[in-house]
Amino acid sequence: MSPAAAVGAAWMAWALWVVASRRSRPGAPAAERHPGDATGGAPEEGRRRLARRTLAVGAVAFVVYPPAALVVAAWWARRLVVARRRVVARDAARCAAVPEVADLFVVALSSGLTVRHALLGVADVTPGPLADDLRVAARSLRRGDSLVRVLSVWSGADHPLAPVGAALGAADRSGAAATPVLSRCADQQRELARRAAEAQVRRLPVRLLGPLVLCVLPALIVATFGPLAVVSLQQLGSVAP
Numbered sequence: 001m002s003p004a005a006a007v008g009a010a011w012m013a014w015a016l017w018v019v020a021s022r023r024s025r026p027g028a029p030a031a032e033r034h035p036g037d038a039t040g041g042a043p044e045e046g047r048r049r050l051a052r053r054t055l056a057v058g059a060v061a062f063v064v065y066p067p068a069a070l071v072v073a074a075w076w077a078r079r080l081v082v083a084r085r086r087v088v089a090r091d092a093a094r095c096a097a098v099p100e101v102a103d104l105f106v107v108a109l110s111s112g113l114t115v116r117h118a119l120l121g122v123a124d125v126t127p128g129p130l131a132d133d134l135r136v137a138a139r140s141l142r143r144g145d146s147l148v149r150v151l152s153v154w155s156g157a158d159h160p161l162a163p164v165g166a167a168l169g170a171a172d173r174s175g176a177a178a179t180p181v182l183s184r185c186a187d188q189q190r191e192l193a194r195r196a197a198e199a200q201v202r203r204l205p206v207r208l209l210g211p212l213v214l215c216v217l218p219a220l221i222v223a224t225f226g227p228l229a230v231v232s233l234q235q236l237g238s239v240a241p
Contacts, residue, residue, distance in 0.1 A: 090129065094160045096193050097128040102164055102186035106179045115172040116147055133161060147172055163188075 104126060108118035123131075123138035137150045147169075154165035163185045171178030 091160075092196070093129045095189065097130045098160050098164065098189040099186040099193075100128065101126055101130055101134070101161065102182045102189070105164065105168070106182045106186070109171070109177070109179050109182075115168050115178070116141060119147075119150075119168070130161065 101122065104122045105118055108121050109115070113121060119134070120138050120141060123134035126134050133154070137153065140150045141147065151165040151169045151172075153159075154161040156162060159165075164182065167178045167181040167185060170176065170181070
């Protein structure tokens with residue numbers, strides 16, 4: 001088997017595994033399958049449809065002309081990298097918006113509102129990447145769902161509003177004030193965001209090392225030693241018989 005055929009077969013097997021692993025669990029609610037997406041399962045369904053089409057194109061390219069499968073695989077890998085970067089950026093934006101949401105809950109609860117009315121009020125005025133989560137929770141409350149069930153959607157460890165939901169749930173059950181916990185949560189999230197920004201700054205010299213070595217350093221060497229080399233060659237040519 002040629003290297004192109006082997007790579008094409010491996011890529012087809014990997015694409016099949018990706019398509020199978022991205023299927024939603026049967027019976028899972030839309031909010032659990034797509035956290036932060038208030039439009040339902042359309043984006044995920046579109047991604048699965050694109051994966052199936054890419055797999056079909058790769059299979060046809062592999063049968064007709066195996067090296068073409070490498071082009072399709074490179075295109076698909078680039079899309080995966082871009083999609084992964086978008087997911088990372090979205091998650092970072094959602095985590096960065098937690099302090100603002102916590103502060104809004106502190107203001108709402110300090111004004112005398114109950115947890116239920118505070119959630120409804122904060123959902124109406126919150127902008128940013130967490131607005132969809134809050135509006136979905138507010139719609140569930142207006143439909144008659146219990147506050148415990150609404151806050152349980154945020155109980156996942158990977159959900160950015162998990163500490164806020166835990167503080168609101170504890171306040172609703174016990175009647176204790178949730179404002180100190182929410183204030184600490186906002187301060188903690190700001191500290192995490194500051195540390196993440198510092199980590200990005202520390203990684204910047206490492207990222208600049210590649211362009212420096214590949215672009216700036218060769219140009220500097222040519223500009224420094226190029227004229228000297230030209231003059232030396234001219235002198236050697238004039239001296240040589």
